[in-house]
Amino acid sequence: MAHTPVTLTNARVVTPGGVHDGWLRVEDGLVAALGSGEPSPGGESSDVGGAWVVPGMVDTHVHGGAGHAFPDADPEGAGEIIAFNRARGVTSLVGGLVAATPEDTVRQVSVLAELCDAGELAGIYLEGPFIARSKCGAHDPDLLREPDTAEFDRWLAAGRGHVRMITVAPELPGASELIRAAASSGVVAAVGHTEASYEQTLAAFDAGASVATHLYNAMRPLNHRDPGPIAAALGDERVTVELILDNVHVHPGAAGLVFGAAGADRVSLVTDAMSATGLGDGEYTLGDLRVRVSGGEARLVENGAIASSTIVLPQAVRNAVEGLGVGVPEAVRSASSVPAAALGLEGRGRIEAGGRADLVVLDEDLTVRDVMYRGEWVA
Template sequence: MPHSVTLTNARVVTPDGVHDGWLRVADGRVSELGSGEAPDGPAYDAGGGWVVPGLVDTHVHGGAGHAFPDADPDGVREIVAFNRARGVTSMVGGLVAATPEDTLRQVAALAESCESGELAGLYLEGPFIARSKCGAHDPALLRDPDTAEFDRWLKAGRGHVRMVTVAPELPGATELIRAAVSNGVVAAVGHTEASYEQTRAAFDAGATVATHLYNAMRPLNHRDPGPIAASLEDERVAVELIVDNVHVHPGAAKLVFAAAGAGRVSLVTDAMSATGLGDGEYTLGDLRVRVSGGEARLVDTGAIASSTIVLPQAVRNAVEALGVDVPEAVRSASSVPAAALGLEGAGRIAVGGRADLVVLDADLAVSRVMFHGEWTR
């Protein structure tokens, strides 16, 4: 890899819009954006394709046969390498409900993967969620929010716990949300039976993310709007959406983009270990999962259990199935999730910024990926 390279003939998605021209990378950073004739030196012709920020997945549990709850450093590296080669340059490692002892062990082990630069942080989807909306979490492992347990996570995580999902209706939820926010951790609302009023109260207490909207959540009803309406109307809230054409019908997903508007929809995968491996039987936490036709469901209950897509597929689905324009779909998978979790330097193309870049062809397929100024294999 040359010390510097210019990406030419490119449509560059920046925070301010689409820049047609060229982009120069030097010393691992974007050094210049320009139009017209590109500077002399090593170049890569993007062929008129899109150059977009490295994508940011803030809700993912595994891939390539490995799972973050296993807390195995080699497995983490495999998940990260698998995603990075496909355009996801920043990831937050997602955990599922486990015993207090296992959760502490997982958090402590994965904090090392954050310190080594493999992960951008940690996300705990359980255990403070509703049993009736447990989804693919073991209901026997769910418990009421406990700020003392949360404090133990913070100590074990050494500053790397980024987000926790809480069901607002549970006893102690408001205290947990306030404790999270006061410690710089994003509080998310999800896996919940909460009413509209309870959800609004959670946002007023400081929660700023809705976990995979629609899924494992009290449904929208015109006399009982619940957490879906409360999340869509609140400008303070980033709304996660799994666009794999399994978790959410395209018609319902279109409503999210229409209601939340640009800048608040955060595309996530919720992907599991089976991602990239095809159909078969796998595990999520301690639960058995069967994947058929790319659709993952719990063996025992038939409940949907995570997805098997990588984030660029969600971008393509948003464009092709929902009619979202390319720049908005890209931002929903890069700058929006990065901002929602405060991941500095991720998800944006700007002069002086980190050169994490993805080249997409006319069909939005990934052509090349650059991480910290170096092309990945």
């Protein structure tokens, strides 16, 4: 059904080519045109007062929110996570799973694949179980195992083409074979939750891995004589590095080094958010593990390890701009076009003529004023 065209005027539009000052016209769920001066008459017109108009943000590493978690394999709960994020400017999500039994993983992937078929999710992300026990973070160590391409193939079958990324620790037996299998299947292999050396990490990138999972967190630390995966990822132009910019997971001083070394076009802002996001302090679960949230900071009850974040992606953009001095267009791209490109999500995270009208209007302080999804206002 055709919808009334909408023209946003007096806008600062973040496009792949830079900032466009002028107007943007939306027709039938798509960006019809961008221009300057007086737009052609017709349809509705909305003067945004010089506000930023940015692409709908893309969170490629998120586990939950609004009291629900993707590993629960509950379609209604997953829908609540999606709606919660969409209303806050995150129009594309890749549903993140954590380490589980082989049978549970197949079931979870199957449920999320249905949401992908319906266009609600942009894909499925497997964070584990092929990760290092010593760097398990908030994953149950008893559920971790060595990479197994046969098991991976079962997940691919259950996912019906929607599995987008899997994290692997390169030092594990069979990791190289798994990375090659992922790459040949069109699945992004990410390096993370790992004790890998610099050399082992570079070998993983040579085998086809192209993302570093939440850089710094749950990986061998940077040392000047043992640089490990952090230096390997920052120095490799083929690699996109995830960064959880909630000012808890990574100190702003260390986060600034990432933008300086990799540049905004290789930094993918992610939340790694859990079910507590949007709710408040209290006790929750991540997979089968108990998590306590205090002051917005989530930690495992058992050992105090950091367990996911409780932010939504626009907060990471604000933290990049206000805390690190990253330019607004660069920070926005790190939360939209960069993650979309890293996972091959065509048509997402970009504002361009003919593209999907997933748009976010940001006030001067970068708070979300309005959200448009497929050409319809949702918040």
